[in-house]
Amino acid sequence: MGDSTSQQGGSTITQQYVKAVYLTSERTLDRKLREAVLAVKLEQRLDKREILTRYLNQVYFGRGAYGVEAASRAYFGVPVDELQLHQAAYLAGLIRSPESADAAQDPEEASRRRETTLQAMVEEGYITEADATEAAEVPWVSEAVAPDGTPKWSRSVRAPPSRLTSTR
Numbered sequence: 001m002g003d004s005t006s007q008q009g010g011s012t013i014t015q016q017y018v019k020a021v022y023l024t025s026e027r028t029l030d031r032k033l034r035e036a037v038l039a040v041k042l043e044q045r046l047d048k049r050e051i052l053t054r055y056l057n058q059v060y061f062g063r064g065a066y067g068v069e070a071a072s073r074a075y076f077g078v079p080v081d082e083l084q085l086h087q088a089a090y091l092a093g094l095i096r097s098p099e100s101a102d103a104a105q106d107p108e109e110a111s112r113r114r115e116t117t118l119q120a121m122v123e124e125g126y127i128t129e130a131d132a133t134e135a136a137e138v139p140w141v142s143e144a145v146a147p148d149g150t151p152k153w154s155r156s157v158r159a160p161p162s163r164l165t166s167t168r
Contacts, residue, residue, distance in 0.1 A: 014039040017055040061091060062098025085127065086135040089117040107140040 011019070018038045023031055042051065061071035071091050072080040083091070093113025094101055103110035118132035127135075 011035075012039065013055050014043055014051050017051060017058070018042060020058055021054075059095055060098060061094050062102055084135075085118075085131060086114065086138040089114045089121070089135060092117045103140050110140065111136070 015035050018035050019025065019031075022038055023035055046054075057067040057069070059068075060066050061068070061074070063071075063074045065071040065074040068091060069080045071094070072078060072083055072087075075091065076083065076087050090103065090110060090113070093110070093116060096113075100106065101109045101113045115132075115136045118127070118136055121127045122129050122132045
């Protein structure tokens with residue numbers, strides 16, 4: 001899972017969570033200092049998995065979905081524990097900037113983000129290179145969005161269920 005120094009945009013996941021839940025997004029030194037102090041306190045009380053779970057349950061994924069469970073249902077119409085590897089990697093790739101990587105709008109960017117996520121999973125030992133290659137090859141269907149607004153996929157690649165759990 002990485003340590004608390006895993007970063008996105010210059011802040012740890014813990015700092016991003018603290019900012020989203022406890023602080024404002026104002027860009028001041030005072031807010032950044034409060035964020036750092038609260039992040040340290042939170043890391044003393046909760047383990048890394050709990051912090052990540054809380055972060056994933058509140059982060060915005062686009063299409064009006066806050067939290068990975070809502071995103072799973074908004075994009076694929078299934079609960080998070082039924083996501084397939086290529087779907088989970090796609091959702092993970094959305095976090096940085098959901099609107100710019102929506103497969104219905106920009107399938108090339110969606111594929112790039114999905115592949116970046118899959119490679120990170122290989123590097124961390126969560127999946128094999130073969131798993132990543134298979135998942136990355138799942139094409140976006142030319143008619144990318146079903147009538148209910150969810151992306152269509154041409155075939156399935158199942159992820160190990162133990163990798164896709166969340167607390168509800």
